[in-house]
Amino acid sequence: MHLMQDKVEESPESSYSSKLPAPSILKDPKNRQHVSRPPEVVNARSDIPIIRMEQEILEAINENSTVIIRGETGCGKTTKVPQVFLYEVGIGSSVSPLGSGILGVTQPHRIAVYATASRVAYELGVSVGEEVGYQVRYDKKIGKSCSINFMTDGILLRELQVS
Template identity: 70%
Template sequence: MMEQEIMEALNDPSNIIICGGTRCGKTTQVPQFLYETGYGSSKSHVHSGIIGVTQPRRVAVLATAKRVAYELGLHLGKQVGFQVRYDKMIGDNCSIKFMTDGILLRVQVVMFYITIFFSLVHFRSSIKFIVV
């Protein structure tokens, strides 16, 4: 899928599944598309909320958060944040939050997120199925 097709699919209120090969940009590029079109902005009435991205492993959370912040030219811990067990860097104006599956389950209000991306769904995790 190209960026325009992804954005058009997100306008439909149903869930979408994006399939692609390893390192094709599902986890790093799609959240950037959303951010650049106004998702995750507290100023938007239509797309307010945080873009949430889960990863099964702590190392992957840190690596993808750093990469997305770098590619967007933003500071890690401000607009792009992360949270893993015992460590988090999330600013008051966080738009994209990378986290482990377990962190998402601990969030009291999942509806706080406008979009949630589950990366590596083939890693069987009951947490992903509970949230969905």
């Protein structure tokens, strides 16, 4: 598992900041989202390699405007980083004092979008379309309380062109 960090210069007049709140705020229990996971998910969680890098990943995200996480297939990049490291600490939640918004996760193919959205929703104990949604060409299921949106690369490119 490797973290590649790239500090990108931002102009002083830029209002965009990808910095997360200070680690003390991230660890504050009142900011965390309550998650009711199925027992088999809780038991298997410690076997996922990326879980052991939680602190390092949060620090990298906090200190850098761009962080690329590279790891073996099945290490938890797609399913664990959005839900465990970001959603649970309140990033992307409309009720969090840390800031609202939606965590966007891209997949190259629509079947991967459906599969990962379903898996993460199951692991969080919610239905797809609630806190976890998806968007592919001609199909989307995103509710008002959506915090994590899985989408194809093409959808992300379209979103970036519109904004």
